[in-house]
Amino acid sequence: MVGIDKINFYTPNTYIKLEELANYRGVDPDKFTIGIGQSKMSVPPISQDTVSMAANAAYPLLTKNDLNNIDLIVVGTETGVDESKSVASFIHQLLDIHPFAKSVDLKQACYGATAGLMMAVDFVRLHPDKKALVIGSDISRYGLNSSGEVTQGAGAIAMIISSSPSILEIEEVSVSMTKSIFDFWRPNYSKTAIVDGKFSNEAYISFFSELWHEYKNRTARSFEDFSAFCFHLPYTKMGKKALMPLLDAEAPNNKDLLLEHYQLSTTYSRDIGNIYTGSLYLSLMSLLESTLSSLKENQRIGFFSYGSGAVAEIFSGKLVPGFKDALLTKQHDTLLNDRISLSIDSYTDMFNDELAIDSEGNHLFKQDKTDNGVFFFKGVENHQRLYGKNKE
Template structure:
């Protein structure tokens, strides 16, 4: 029985910041951001969007009459949780009108959605007549005028996992590497993350090399068995650094093809930024919708990394007619329709906060046209609205 991703949905807020403008404002050479880091724009979330609303908005794109009633599992991977106890997945379930699903939230930095995907794989294997909804939804925050400011972003990716998938069939062989390290973390008392940037990059590459070596030893496959490799992308240059460590295993022609497809996988991330748990799958979606060089039967490699740290390398096979499961024109239009913020608007929006004492608060919704929004707080409860 084949199990894998049947559909993928994308949501990102309708405002963004141009990073050339940010570089000029911060006294930085723009090439450092657009070439050195590999980012052009970053999505900025208003108060009316959080990890719950973005998750639900992304899921709206993949749910229909054929799969809605079959959803038996809903997993939300996020490190932007809104509650220390109640899972954001339960809010999402209600907003989507789903019933009687196992619904919970997973946290392990940017690995959360992959943990959800692997859990969904096992669930569908045990319940082949049911489907799972896996979502990665996050707002990446590092603070104004910090080294990580340029690698912020916001968005969500939703995936329907099923037997006999129409998009990507996951192969059973996976390899995992995990260690207790301090490369990135966010204590409960902080709204922004702490990161050791250079160290984190070194660990990311080392973890990739470890899982890649284990995968080769386990399966006997090599880089020549892959048409494309996708990576978790906190910024688009990071995945490239890892890819370059194994490119010498391929011929020059194959290297050029892999690099070209890697660039296709980064196009959405360059415009949206880091979305933590969803970043790997944003890269996969970008590859499938932006590359014209892929065919059914092609093997795609996926490298997931969550700081702290855990990594996993796994693979999938593109299915016949996979192109029909994509919505590239819709996503292109969504990105084009966003409004560019001025620097002052960005800084104001970044510093806007919900009350922390549970007092009543109403959010101005005039500039947010998303189907699902957070409209305010009352008596310590978040009030969501589905338009």
Template structure:
């Protein structure tokens, strides 16, 4: 029996900021954004989209009525939760009409949460091969206006349906994880924006990849030659390349060129959306599968997950037979093509807006957001969603 990702879909809100005019407004050379960190646009969420609605929109196209009856777990990985107690997965469970005798939980460990959920789902399916698990990484990255991290903001979610005999990626049981208590990036409960030590965070990320890769290679007797591609958690599109390049210095030209070419394919969606935290690694996987037409069944794809604070993990999967038939590439590209660009002034006004925190009733417009699921209103400290 094989286990892995049977269906895969991402969602991002319909608004974005182009980073060239943002750079000009900030008095910065646009090349610093578009070349230096490798980003073109960043997704912006209207108030009608939050972590839950973004997640539900990502999952909606891959959860049919029949599959909703087979899902035993809904796992939401996020660091953008708006409730210290109630799981965002409980809302998603209802919005997608999933059968009532299912678990719904939320996992937090910075950008690593969705990976924890994915591997938990794999282990569950081992014992329940006729059932399915829905795993979603959903986040809204916020650093504040005119801050060092502003250009690496973003919003989006990636949903994965995990099952036996999967259609897209067969997960191997080969993962190696690592934990270290560090303060490279964190967000205290009293803060709406994250605190980040940018250079230190980059250094920790690169160190984690090197140490985990070396241990993974030793335990599994695998080298870079065994991989067709490696996908990375991408807070911005250049980050994974910084970690990979030093380790490729001793590799053959053929191996290095293959991995770097496929790395470029894996960054294309990140360039257009920005950092989506827990979903970032899997957005890279979507991008690789949607843009690299030369991939073949049976090829091994490496996945490096990293969550600040810090937890990292490297694991792999093999492309399933006929995996291309299960991809939603045209839907992904249409979603990006239909977005609306915000002026810098409109972006700043929207970013500065907020939902009430005093329990008062607040009604959001339903006609300005084309997404099928939106946050409709707040009443008595409760959020209510509309599935159109």
């Protein structure tokens, strides 16, 4: 049995209320809060980047035993900080993991963390006495007053994969699909993504439908074999758009249960925004940590991972006995409830704050006063990114 032993998320300490942003942009707030299903959007200060967020997500999970037995670190990201050096190599040093662990990044839009999870599961199956650390960390940026502005966000998830998981056993059968399309992409020369919104939605829905039918053919399973389905959520209405057409033939009780659990899985994303590679696993935490969830041990959860461009996968997992005891519900409540709400001006300034590197490759700064992360980005010296760690 191999699966998720521990899981955590981190998001920056600052956010903007989308109702206020809508009013400022002259848009009906219902378009944001109901139409796409988002309420708040995390906004990262310059002192929080893909590396620091990843370290902040993983750090609370790690015991001395983990540090000595993690032999693989995989980071899924589409907003890495270097064209060559991996985020995982930074993480290896910041978290003080033993020197003989492999550390790599995987990139395929929002699918990267799932690719990392599958790689980690295979690794632990071959090395059951070892563990793997899987991270998804990203900053979603489309630009101020852009069509995608309201679906931005920032955050990271971290999972420890082991042969004695405390939360979820990952089942062996999964189905993947690849098509080379341009629904969402970011050229190397662009700081923001290019999105064909209508086509992207259509592709997401089509991929789920095709994969589900292939998954059914290979496994002989139906929706009745699942107590919940978690989705990659670029915004919280997206998964429902894909799920609803396939539930028409379902018995009312089962349909209602899946939709109820789907809604619970969207809570964290609604208040954080799109975190790209980590989004699917944020929805898992949202579902499991909800006080309204009726999920029990040995029940099966389905997962739909989608990364534009495009690669997608459907897989499943079973909840293990005592899974609720391994969740960090209180810590997550505190993290979200203690955040600082930004004014429009502060949000604009924070969004526009960029490194001003001189000809020698230097730009150092102090940690943003609103930033309460344990790990933080300090700037660049001699073209090298530097990170700091606060005392706890």
